[in-house]
Every structure is written in structure tokens, then in C-alpha cells.
Amino acid sequence: xxxxxxxxxxxxQTVDVRSGYEEWAATYERTVEDEMDIALLDxxxxxxxxxxxxxxxxxxxxxxxxxxxxxxGVPDVDGVDLAPEMLRLAAGKHVYRRLEESNVATTQLNAxxxxxxxxxxxxxxxxxxxxxYREAARLAASSALLxxxxxxxxxxxxxxxxxxxxxxxxxxxxxxxxxxxxxxxxTAGVANGWxxxxxxERLVDDRWVALKPKWESFRHRPISFAMVWGxxxx
Numbered sequence: 001x002x003x004x005x006x007x008x009x010x011x012x013q014t015v016d017v018r019s020g021y022e023e024w025a026a027t028y029e030r031t032v033e034d035e036m037d038i039a040l041l042d043x044x045x046x047x048x049x050x051x052x053x054x055x056x057x058x059x060x061x062x063x064x065x066x067x068x069x070x071x072x073g074v075p076d077v078d079g080v081d082l083a084p085e086m087l088r089l090a091a092g093k094h095v096y097r098r099l100e101e102s103n104v105a106t107t108q109l110n111a112x113x114x115x116x117x118x119x120x121x122x123x124x125x126x127x128x129x130x131x132x133y134r135e136a137a138r139l140a141a142s143s144a145l146l147x148x149x150x151x152x153x154x155x156x157x158x159x160x161x162x163x164x165x166x167x168x169x170x171x172x173x174x175x176x177x178x179x180x181x182x183x184x185x186x187t188a189g190v191a192n193g194w195x196x197x198x199x200x201e202r203l204v205d206d207r208w209v210a211l212k213p214k215w216e217s218f219r220h221r222p223i224s225f226a227m228v229w230g231x232x233x234x
Contacts, residue, residue, distance in 0.1 A: 002157075002179040009160025012174040017125045020175035021061070021083035024165040028062050028086070031165060033211055037120045037149045038068055039202060040226040046198040047116065047145055047228060049073060056080070056114045056139050058104040058132070059122030063090030070095040074116070080107045105131035107139070114139050120149040121224075124156065124163060124177050129184055133192040136229075146194060146229040152201065152222040153179050159218060185227060194229035201225045 021028075049072035057066050060079030069077050078098040081087050087099050100108060104122060117136040123129050136146045151163065162177035189196060202224040209216050 002153075002181070004156065004162060004177045004179050007157045007160045007179065008162065010162065010164070010172070010174065012162065012164055012172050014162070014174045014176055017176055018082045020165070020173065021081075022085045023167060023173075024175075025062065025083060025085040025089055027165065028089075029064065032064075032121070033208075035202065035208055035211065036151075036224050037226075038064070040149050040200055040224060041065075041068060041120075041147070043200055044147070044198060044226060044228055046230075047147065052116045054078075054114045055116040055118060056107075056109055056136075057096075058107070058117065058119040058136070059125075060090050060096070060099070061086045061121075063093040063095055065118060065120045066090065066095045067093050069116075069118070078109055078114075080104055080109065105135050107135060109139055111138050112141055115141055115144050116147065117144060118147045118149075120147075121151060121163075123148065123150040123180055123185075125175065126180075127178055128188075129180050130188040130191065133185075133188040133194060133229075137192045137194065140231060142231060144231060145197070146189075147226065148185065148229070149226045150180075150185075150224065152225050153181055155218070155221060155223045158221060182225070189227075189229050193231065195232055196227060197230045198228040199225065 052074045054076045057079040060081045066077045076097045079096045080100045080102050162174035164174045201222040204218045
């Protein structure tokens with residue numbers, strides 16, 4: 001198993017996931033760019049978003065993904081997150097039917113209850129992605145889709161960059177980060193009954209460089225990815 005420490009070029013102090021997102025919550029939406037995840041959701045062609053009636057948003061954070069789903073016509077969205085402050089901000093968006101403080105791999109959400117399970121920008125915080133795919137399979141109805149959007153392992157390794165934020169004092173802090181290859185996702189997905197239906201990778205392009213000029217050296221490199229998984233036909 002790959003270790004992020006083998007690629008780390010920043011050497012930031014590292015904090016655990018819950019503590020990091022509790023502190024980052026106040027500035028999260030000002031620092032995470034839509035180009036990272038929302039742009040990929042917009043680009044997917046497999047999901048019929050308007051046909052989704054119930055969605056589970058695993059690692060819902062401040063509710064960015066939930067708000068996007070509601071804007072696409074999904075009426076009922078339930079969210080799960082580990083950080084109470086993230087959940088408080090998500091609740092303020094008034095887009096969730098239910099919010100739960102929980103690990104994404106062991107939620108209390110109902111089994112076989114969702115047309116869509118989505119997990120955005122959380123896989124790098126999991127020591128193993130298998131429990132995520134297993135829990136998604138438990139939650140999914142027979143014809144459901146699973147959408148996973150993640151920080152691309154290539155970028156994590158090539159840039160040596162963990163998920164990070166600036167503390168209240170201005171100190172950059174890393175949140176516990178793990179490297180999962182694409183093959184790790186495929187192995188975990190297939191082992192839990194999922195079939196890959198679509199995959200897209202977001203490259204650093206003109207729009208990214210306009211947002212972060214220092215990333216010119218990463219132009220044409222993949223920074224994030226999206227996978228759409230479905231259940232096998234009976």
C-alpha cells in the first residue's frame with residue numbers, strides 16, 4: 001500500500017480528519033474551487049440527475065454537492081459527515097432532508113433506499129476505499145448509481161501535495177491524506193458488486209491556471225477524477 005509520506009514535498013503538520021475539517025469549515029467554500037469537483041459532475045453524461053428521487057451524500061461537508069444535486073432536481077438528499085461544524089453549515093443551506101454525524105463507512109442511513117450515492121473529495125482521507133464502496137452498496141437501491149469524485153492520485157504523488165488549509169493563525173496544516181490508485185478503486189468497486197459505467201479526469205488547464213497561476217508547471221496533469229458506478233443487470 002502506498003504511503004503519502006513517500007511523496008510529501010510540503011512537510012506540513014498533519015491533523016486528523018475531524019479536527020481539520022472542524023477548523024477549515026469557516027473558510028472551506030472560499031478555498032475549494034468548483035473546478036475540482038463540480039466541473040466534473042457537470043461533465044458526466046451517464047446519470048439522469050432529474051430522474052433521481054433520493055440521494056445519499058457521503059462526506060457532505062458544507063453542502064456544496066447537496067446544493068448542486070438540488071439544483072439538478074433531486075428532491076430528497078440525505079447527508080453524512082464526520083465534522084459537526086461542516087454539518088451545521090450544510091444544514092444552513094436547507095437542501096438536506098436528513099443530516100447525520102457519522103463515518104462514511106458506517107452510516108445509520110437506511111439500506112436499499114437510495115437511487116444515487118455520491119462521495120466527493122473524501123477518498124484521500126480513508127485508509128482503505130473498500131469500506132466506502134461496501135457502504136454505498138448497502139445504501140443503494142437495485143438500479144442505483146454511485147458517483148465518486150476524488151483528488152487524483154497522480155497529482156497527490158507528483159505535486160507531493162496533501163489536502164491542506166490555513167489555520168486561524170495562518171499556518172498551513174495538512175489533513176490526513178492517503179494515496180489510492182485507480183486500480184484500488186476498481187478492485188474495491190468490483191468486489192462490492194459495482195460495475196464502472198463512466199470515468200472522467202480533470203486536467204489542469206487554462207481555467208485552473210487562471211485560478212492558481214503557480215500551477216502553470218502542472219498544466220495538462222490530472223488533478224481530479226470522477227467515476228460513475230452502476231449495479232449489474234439482473
